[in-house]
Amino acid sequence: MKLGIVVNEGPYTHQASDSAYQFAKAAIDKGHEVFRVFFYHDGVNNGTRLTVPPQDERNIQKNWTELAAQSNVDLVVCIAAAQRRGILDENEAKRQGKDADNIAPGFRISGLGQLIEAGIEADRLVTFGD
Amino acid sequence: MKLGIVVNEGPYTHQASDSAYQFAKAAIDKGHEVFRVFFYHDGVNNGTRLTVPPQDERNIQKNWTELAAQSNVDLVVCIAAAQRRGILDENEAKRQGKDADNIAPGFRISGLGQLIEAGIEADRLVTFGD
Amino acid sequence: MAMDEAGGAPGAAKKFLYVNRKAPYGTIYALESLEVVLIGAAFEQDVQLAFLDDGVYQIVKNQSTDAIGAKNFSPTYKALGDYEVTKLYVEAEALEERGLTADDLMEITFEDEDDDWAEKPSINIVSRADMAKIMSEQDVILSF
Amino acid sequence: MAMDEAGGAPGAAKKFLYVNRKAPYGTIYALESLEVVLIGAAFEQDVQLAFLDDGVYQIVKNQSTDAIGAKNFSPTYKALGDYEVTKLYVEAEALEERGLTADDLMEITFEDEDDDWAEKPSINIVSRADMAKIMSEQDVILSF
Amino acid sequence: MATLHTVNKSPFERSSFISALNHTVPGDKVLMIEDGVISARKGNTFADLVSSALSDCSVYVLAPDLAARGIAEGDLVEGVQTIDYGGFVDLVAECDRTQSWL
Amino acid sequence: MATLHTVNKSPFERSSFISALNHTVPGDKVLMIEDGVISARKGNTFADLVSSALSDCSVYVLAPDLAARGIAEGDLVEGVQTIDYGGFVDLVAECDRTQSWL
Numbered sequence: 146m147k148l149g150i151v152v153n154e155g156p157y158t159h160q161a162s163d164s165a166y167q168f169a170k171a172a173i174d175k176g177h178e179v180f181r182v183f184f185y186h187d188g189v190n191n192g193t194r195l196t197v198p199p200q201d202e203r204n205i206q207k208n209w210t211e212l213a214a215q216s217n218v219d220l221v222v223c224i225a226a227a228q229r230r231g232i233l234d235e236n237e238a239k240r241q242g243k244d245a246d247n248i249a250p251g252f253r254i255s256g257l258g259q260l261i262e263a264g265i266e267a268d269r270l271v272t273f274g275d
Numbered sequence: 276m277k278l279g280i281v282v283n284e285g286p287y288t289h290q291a292s293d294s295a296y297q298f299a300k301a302a303i304d305k306g307h308e309v310f311r312v313f314f315y316h317d318g319v320n321n322g323t324r325l326t327v328p329p330q331d332e333r334n335i336q337k338n339w340t341e342l343a344a345q346s347n348v349d350l351v352v353c354i355a356a357a358q359r360r361g362i363l364d365e366n367e368a369k370r371q372g373k374d375a376d377n378i379a380p381g382f383r384i385s386g387l388g389q390l391i392e393a394g395i396e397a398d399r400l401v402t403f404g405d
Numbered sequence: 406m407a408m409d410e411a412g413g414a415p416g417a418a419k420k421f422l423y424v425n426r427k428a429p430y431g432t433i434y435a436l437e438s439l440e441v442v443l444i445g446a447a448f449e450q451d452v453q454l455a456f457l458d459d460g461v462y463q464i465v466k467n468q469s470t471d472a473i474g475a476k477n478f479s480p481t482y483k484a485l486g487d488y489e490v491t492k493l494y495v496e497a498e499a500l501e502e503r504g505l506t507a508d509d510l511m512e513i514t515f516e517d518e519d520d521d522w523a524e525k526p527s528i529n530i531v532s533r534a535d536m537a538k539i540m541s542e543q544d545v546i547l548s549f
Numbered sequence: 550m551a552m553d554e555a556g557g558a559p560g561a562a563k564k565f566l567y568v569n570r571k572a573p574y575g576t577i578y579a580l581e582s583l584e585v586v587l588i589g590a591a592f593e594q595d596v597q598l599a600f601l602d603d604g605v606y607q608i609v610k611n612q613s614t615d616a617i618g619a620k621n622f623s624p625t626y627k628a629l630g631d632y633e634v635t636k637l638y639v640e641a642e643a644l645e646e647r648g649l650t651a652d653d654l655m656e657i658t659f660e661d662e663d664d665d666w667a668e669k670p671s672i673n674i675v676s677r678a679d680m681a682k683i684m685s686e687q688d689v690i691l692s693f
Numbered sequence: 694m695a696t697l698h699t700v701n702k703s704p705f706e707r708s709s710f711i712s713a714l715n716h717t718v719p720g721d722k723v724l725m726i727e728d729g730v731i732s733a734r735k736g737n738t739f740a741d742l743v744s745s746a747l748s749d750c751s752v753y754v755l756a757p758d759l760a761a762r763g764i765a766e767g768d769l770v771e772g773v774q775t776i777d778y779g780g781f782v783d784l785v786a787e788c789d790r791t792q793s794w795l
Numbered sequence: 796m797a798t799l800h801t802v803n804k805s806p807f808e809r810s811s812f813i814s815a816l817n818h819t820v821p822g823d824k825v826l827m828i829e830d831g832v833i834s835a836r837k838g839n840t841f842a843d844l845v846s847s848a849l850s851d852c853s854v855y856v857l858a859p860d861l862a863a864r865g866i867a868e869g870d871l872v873e874g875v876q877t878i879d880y881g882g883f884v885d886l887v888a889e890c891d892r893t894q895s896w897l
Contacts, residue, residue, distance in 0.1 A: 146888050151547075153897065155285075157359045158317045158577045160829045163618055164803070167859070171880035177888070186437055187288045190320065195361035197371045202359075203618050225440060229287045229332075229433075231325035231377065241327045245375040247361065257444040264545040265419055265448065269887050272548055273803075274897040276786050281691075283795065288433045290727045293474055294701070297757070301778035307786070316581055333474050355584060359577075387588040394689040395563055395592065399785050402692055403701075404795040424894070426814065428703055430761045431728030458814055459703045459731065465763035472757030472777070502705065504736025509763070537818040541798055546894045568792070570712065572805055574863045575830030578795075602712055603805050603833065609865035616859030616879070646807065648838025653865070681716040685696055690792045708808055 148172050149267035150182045151260065153274030155190030156205035157198070162191050165273040166208050173216050180267065181219040182209070183260045184252075186274070189227040192220070194249035206249045213251035220252045221259045278302050279397035280312045281390065283404030285320030286335035287328070291403040292321050296338050298401065303346050310397070311349040312339070313390045314382075316404070319357040322350070324379035336379050343381035350382045351389045419544040420451045425460035427549065429479070430470065435463045436478050438549035443481070446488035453543075454485075457496040457536060461503065464495070464528070466511050479511065486515030491527045498533045563688040564595045569604035571693065573623070574614065579607045580622050582693035587625070590632035597687075598629075601640040601680060605647065608639070608672070610655050623655065630659030635671045642677045695720050697788035701727040701795070704739040709794040714742060719749040722784055724776075726755040730762060733773045740770045747772040755781060797822050799890035803829040803897070806841040811896040816844060821851040824886055826878075828857040832864060835875045842872045849874040857883060 150169055154161040169179045184191055191209060198204050213220050222232055231247070234254050238246040248254065264270050280299055284291040299309045314321050321339060328334050343350050352362055361377070364384050368376040378384065394400050423442055429435040445452060456464060463482070470477040485491070493513060500506060507530055516522040531539065540546065567586055573579040589596060600608060607626070614621040629635070637657060644650060651674055660666040675683065684690065698721060704710035710732050713723060723746060725733055732739045733754045746752055756775040759766070766775055776784070785791050800823060806812035812834050815825060825848060827835055834841045835856045848854055858877040861868070868877055878886070887893055 148887070155317065155320075155360065160575050160617070160619075160803070164828060167618060167880045168883055172884045172887075175881060175884050177884065185441075186433065187285065187317070190285075190360065193361035195363050195368075195373055195375065195377060197358040197361075197363075197373070199359075202620050206361075226437060228327040229329075230285065230320065231323035231327075231336075233325050233327075237327075238325075243325055243327070245325065245377055247325065247375055247377055257441050258448070260441060260547075261421075261445040261448045261450070264421060264547065265450065269890075269893060270545055270547075271801075271887055271893045272895040272897065274548070274895065278785070290431050290473070290475075290701075294726060297474060297778045298781055302782045302785075305779060305782050307782065315585075316577065329476075332476050356581060387585050388592070390585060390691075391565075391589040391592045391594070394565060394691065395594065399788075399791060400689055400691075401699075401785055401791045402793040402795065404692070404793065426811075426897075427706070428728045428731060428762060430758075431701070431703075457818075458810060459705050459728065462731065462762050467763040467765070469760040469763075471760075473761050475761070477761075502738045503731065504734045504740065504768075533817055537820050540818055540894060541796065541820045541823070543892055546798075546892055548895045548897045570709075570795075571808070572830045572833060572864060574860070575803070575805075601716075602708065603807050603830065606833065606864050611865040611867070613862040613865075615862075617863050619863070621863075646840045647833065648836045648842065648870075677715055681718050684716055684792060685694065685718045685721070687790055690696075690790055692793045692795045706810055 146177045146268040147266065148177050148179050149263035149270040150179060151270065151272040152182060152184050152188040152191060153186040153272065155187040156196065159275050161273040161275065162205055169212060179218050181221060181263045183263055184222045185226055185260065189222045189230050189232045192222040192232050192249050192252035193247045195247050210249055210251040222252050222254045224254050224256055227254055276307045276398040277396065278307050278309050279393035279400040280309060281402040282312060282314050282318040282321060283316040283402065285317040286326065289405050291405065292335055295403040299342060309348050311351060311393045313393055314352045315356055315390065319352045319360050319362045322352040322362050322379050322382035323377045325377050340379055340381040352382050352384045354384050354386055357384055418449060418451045420542065422540060422543040422546045423454045424546060424548045425454065425456050425463055426458040428459040428462040430473065430475055434549040439478060439481055442490060443488060446490055452490050453492040453494060455494045455536060457499045461495055461499045461505060464510050466509060483511060483513055485513065486527055491515040493527045494529050494531050494536060494539055496533055496536045497530050562593060562595045564686065565589065566684060566687040566690045567598045568690060568692045569598065569600050569607055570602040572603040572606040574617060574619055578693040583622060583625055586634060587632060590634055596634050597636040597638060599638045599680060601643045605639055605643045605649060608654050610653060627655060627657055629657065630671060635659040637671045638673050638675050638680060638683055640677055640680045641674050695722055695788045697784050697791045698723045699791065699793045700725050700729040703728040703731040705731065713794040714746050717750050722751045722788055724753045724781065724784060727758055730754045730758045730764060733769050734764050735768055735770050743770045743773060797824055797890045799886050799893045800825045801893065801895045802827050802831040805830040805833040807833065815896040816848050819852050824853045824890055826855045826883065826886060829860055832856045832860045832866060835871050836866050837870055837872050845872045845875060
């Protein structure tokens with residue numbers, strides 16, 4: 146099946162991102178296609194490359210980045226939610242006159258239409274949040 | 276009185292940071308000293324300078340930065356919580372081998388001891404969170 | 406529009422339900438839910454909004470946010486009709502438990518193009534059992 | 550140490566209560582609360598920990614986090630005695646409502662230097678009324 | 694030696710309201726802020742609990758948060774007092790400690 | 796045409812558990828994940844509600860989340876089934892839609 150996933154909370158604070166990642170891995174292991182993970186609300190904070198988790202802890206951002214590369218998962222960060230929370234790619238930083246960006250590899254910033262589209266295209270959409 | 280404030284949630288997602296800001300302003304207006312605001316958990320996300328809120332919305336980071344400048348409030352972002360969530364100053368970025376930092380003016384990164392110290396030094400400590 | 410790339414055949418609209426269970430302002434979920442609804446309206450799906458639990462507070466009258474410093478986004482609900490979002494289901498039990506009645510809610514209406522553009526209410530008060538039934542008939546449920 | 554700069558006279562320790570009301574792993578509050586307790590131990594204040602509501606799950610036995618991919622931090626509670634954090638209050642009603650008993654909790658002990666380093670339990674099961682009283686006797690309450 | 698208890702969530706969403714009321718001692722003050730103000734509307738399921746709390750505690754709601762949620766002062770459970778952020782500051786100063794029921 | 800309802804919070808902390816159970820229709824499936832697994836421990840205040848739900852729904856808990864909170868499979872309300880992440884995926888695929896009670 147074609148599965149879409151929505152992640153509404155940031156890394157570490159809530160289990161949402163971890164649960165979504167474990168679910169995505171299990172789905173891929175079972176032969177399903179996870180074609181998109183949409184990061185909304187504080188979920189956009191999963192997409193910063195600036196996290197430095199303790200060495201004995203999981204690295205949530207790297208987990209997602211690697212999953213995207215290995216299994217061709219589209220990691221989309223909502224642009225409106227990202228602007229409120231300070232997640233920018235190089236283009237956005239330039240456009241907004243900011244002197245730095247922080248998007249992690251494998252993530253892309255796009256509009257809310259990508260969430261609706263995920264709902265339309267996916268056979269099933271599963272949301273993880275607070 | 277000497278007041279300390281703790282903010283446990285990030286900007287926009289929860290009202291905590293707004294409530295803390297309104298409380299701090301009111302306290303200062305009444306002649307109290309707000310000597311420190313300690314940002315813990317997702318609260319560290321208040322300290323990024325990369326947010327771009329909609330033009331007709333409040334700018335939570337700027338509100339804090341201005342309050343710190345006007346009223347000499349010490350805005351402390353917890354280093355352990357900040358590392359997990361990707362809030363870095365220039366020194367930290369260098370130390371961690373990161374290619375960008377995102378700390379906002381008026382905020383400084385320091386240890387959890389600053390929270391305990393706030394509890395010891397303050398006549399009253401008030402916490403805002405989820 | 407993205408519809409052309411969609412899995413379903415063009416014209417085979419999916420039933421989307423937006424579930425709103427949280428009060429406004431204490432958290433951002435109500436506002437960011439509304440932002441999805443507005444963007445989603447362009448996709449010509451079959452859209453419904455559910456208000457239950459504290460979500461009913463999103464559409465109460467007389468919201469005034471000046472003193473908390475946040476933007477009052479409640480007028481946007483009144484504009485939903487212009488986006489052809491016309492089906493808002495409000496759970497009767499949720500109102501009653503909170504000491505609220507239908508009179509405490511904003512007037513949210515739409516102009517019915519199939520009935521000579523007559524102005525009609527968008528809000529439908531439904532029982533909890535009916536809300537459960539509505540939920541069971543969706544293709545996609547987005548929870549906020 | 551920072552005590553020299555503190556408002557109170559040196560030696561006038563404040564009573565600090567850490568209030569833990571949330572289950573571990575679902576959110577990070579339990580872990581980040583523990584991190585404050587460990588750092589705070591160096592400040593030589595009068596430290597107490599309260600476990601009520603779902604917070605009692607922080608100190609249940611047999612936590613195993615391999616399958617969720619998070620670090621199991623429960624062993625750290627057993628080390629609190631080494632940090633001279635020896636007063637853990639657990640609300641009896643909170644245990645009972647959750648179908649738990651004192652036997653479901655980890656053994657957390659300290660060596661009492663005033664009693665020839667005898668090993669004693671750090672956990673004190675108290676009634677809800679006593680918990681309220683304990684809360685009312687603090688100088689600083691940190692909530693997680 | 695009173696404690697100021699702040700409750701920032703709706704009693705319909707979270708248990709923190711109940712837990713706070715269960716841990717007051719006589720003379721304490723309870724302040725509802727943010728979504729917590731929902732408990733103070735008359736006729737709601739938790740109105741009787743608010744009234745009971747008034748027998749040995751003072752109960753306040755933050756007016757700015759009430760207004761944001763469309764609740765008029767006339768809609769409140771009898772005995773609940775409204776304050777603004779300045780009043781919140783005064784309560785913090787008057788009480789010996791603040792406990793936030795997060 | 797079954798719905799999979801996921802509940803990720805403890806019934807002691809949030810109302811989402813009750814709200815989910817109040818909005819099932821016969822044949823639906825309910826899955827407790829994260830802190831939601833707390834509702835499935837036998838002898839807890841909400842155990843009877845879980846048992847009642849079993850009369851016309853299937854109820855599952857995610858084993859990895861149970862283990863993290865120290866709850867043994869033998870400690871569960873009778874009739875509740877444990878699954879792992881793969882089982883979660885299967886439930887999503889079997890049901891026509893998933894509703895997350897956030």
